[in-house]
Amino acid sequence: MAAGKGTRMKSALPKVLHKLAxxxxxxxxxxxxxRLGADGIVTVTGHGADEVEAAATAPNLRFVRQMPQLGTGxxxxxxxxxxxxxxxxxILNGDVPLIEADTARALVxxxxxxxxxxxxxxxxxxxxxxxxxxxxxxGRSATEGGRVHGIREHRDATLIERNIRxxxxxxxxxxxxxxxxxxxxxxxxxxxxxxxxxxxxxMAVAEGLPVVTAHxxxxxxxxxxxxxxQLADLERRLQRRQADALMDAGVRLAxxxxxxxxxxxxxxxxxxxxxNCVFEGRVTLGDFVRIGANCVIRNAVIAARATIHPFTxxxxxxxGVSVGEGALVGPFARLRPGAQLGPDVHxxxxxxxxxxxxxxxxxANHLAYLGDATVGxxxxxxxxxxxxxxxxxxxxxxxxxxxxxxxxxxxxxxxVTLGKGATIGxxxxxxxxxxxxxxxxxxxxxxxxxxxxxxxxxx
Ligand code: UD1
Ligand code: MG
Numbered sequence: 382m383a384a385g386k387g388t389r390m391k392s393a394l395p396k397v398l399h400k401l402a403x404x405x406x407x408x409x410x411x412x413x414x415x416r417l418g419a420d421g422i423v424t425v426t427g428h429g430a431d432e433v434e435a436a437a438t439a440p441n442l443r444f445v446r447q448m449p450q451l452g453t454g455x456x457x458x459x460x461x462x463x464x465x466x467x468x469x470x471x472i473l474n475g476d477v478p479l480i481e482a483d484t485a486r487a488l489v490x491x492x493x494x495x496x497x498x499x500x501x502x503x504x505x506x507x508x509x510x511x512x513x514x515x516x517x518x519x520g521r522s523a524t525e526g527g528r529v530h531g532i533r534e535h536r537d538a539t540l541i542e543r544n545i546r547x548x549x550x551x552x553x554x555x556x557x558x559x560x561x562x563x564x565x566x567x568x569x570x571x572x573x574x575x576x577x578x579x580x581x582x583x584m585a586v587a588e589g590l591p592v593v594t595a596h597x598x599x600x601x602x603x604x605x606x607x608x609x610x611q612l613a614d615l616e617r618r619l620q621r622r623q624a625d626a627l628m629d630a631g632v633r634l635a636x637x638x639x640x641x642x643x644x645x646x647x648x649x650x651x652x653x654x655x656x657n658c659v660f661e662g663r664v665t666l667g668d669f670v671r672i673g674a675n676c677v678i679r680n681a682v683i684a685a686r687a688t689i690h691p692f693t694x695x696x697x698x699x700x701g702v703s704v705g706e707g708a709l710v711g712p713f714a715r716l717r718p719g720a721q722l723g724p725d726v727h728x729x730x731x732x733x734x735x736x737x738x739x740x741x742x743x744x745a746n747h748l749a750y751l752g753d754a755t756v757g758x759x760x761x762x763x764x765x766x767x768x769x770x771x772x773x774x775x776x777x778x779x780x781x782x783x784x785x786x787x788x789x790x791x792x793x794x795x796x797v798t799l800g801k802g803a804t805i806g807x808x809x810x811x812x813x814x815x816x817x818x819x820x821x822x823x824x825x826x827x828x829x830x831x832x833x834x835x836x837x838x839x840x
Contacts, residue, residue, distance in 0.1 A: 383475030384427025384447040389607045395473040403643025409478035411439040416482045416580040425456040452575030454567040474551035479602045492554035495584040500552035510548035529592045532579035536572045550603035556815030757783030
């Protein structure tokens, strides 16, 4: 179910598209659902349906629209025609993202095609959740023991019922044939005027069908996201879980509470990551790699023994970035898509590299730009030098041979080639190829005027 607006998020973005560790809430649920070997997945969309459908992917997935959105029961009513006549239907909430496949599987088994199975949990603070009603259905008092006879939504609950700590997690497995019949009989006679899916529980009880409950291992996997506070809470829990897994594998995180992974991070041995780093997309760190504090790294492969100094931003986007063995990058460096640094390359502060290859030992240590360049071994690229790679319409390449020395503050107007071992005098604007092994200077000649006097202030 992913049709709800998520009013409590107070956002223009449909709730299920809000991100948790870089993936939408709905995509977390779909990835788990696709591991269950179901005949198919039906996702109910409604609020922001076009956006939600465009962002969701899973095998055997179909969408059903719920317009308008009149509650979770109404959502299931739209899906019912697309469910097989028999078998088991597992219902997952698009806003309960961390549900685990094993837990869902156990619930489907508990249903067995003939019982209504609810995933429930005891919460210290059950506010907002549907409460599990047990004991005497005549309801003298709300008790926590005995057979389940219904679910009461928080808003409809009496003060006594609100004390119940056992809540419905939003995950249910139901015999499909029964479910279809119950859905057809739902009413919206409640405080919100909505069709509540949770009302099927009382219907099952009235028909004498067994209602069973199963429980997850911990509460994190069943926490729902209804507000920014809950989203942030879940994010921290998931981040902590990911950090623990990395540390268990030997990665040394300076502080697991100040670590964010929004994708996949593959680490070799003896990797060290300082505080406040963010990893996105797919990042690979080789053995002994060190990442300084406050780095943001996305879609990159960093080879063994490379060091990324603090405040470096690396974003490979679709092309990727690669950093060679033993390379030193940063502090305050920026590597953009297609930056390929060979072994022992040095990229220093305020240096930007895009779509450029730097061979072994090349250095650009201060305030420079290398775009669409091929840089040979041991090149020294001076402070303040840039490749002028864009003529306003097209991009052109700059080829810099091995052992070239580019002085400070040069402009290399592409397309241009600097031959092997060439030296470019500081302050040059190079718009023609520079021959190998020679000094090329292209700037106004320095003149000194003998006898020249400074102007003096007129009295
Ligand atoms: C629901 C349950 C509550 C449970 C809680 C667990 C109902 C009536 N209540 O409450 O018992 O404790 O989940 O998190 O089911 N949705 C639709 N169409 C709609 C309304 C909602 O598709 O018309 C979807 C939402 O996108 C969301 C899910 O259903 O993914 C749950 O909706 P939400 O409004 O968050 O229900 P809760 O109030 O959390
Ligand atoms: Mg909810």
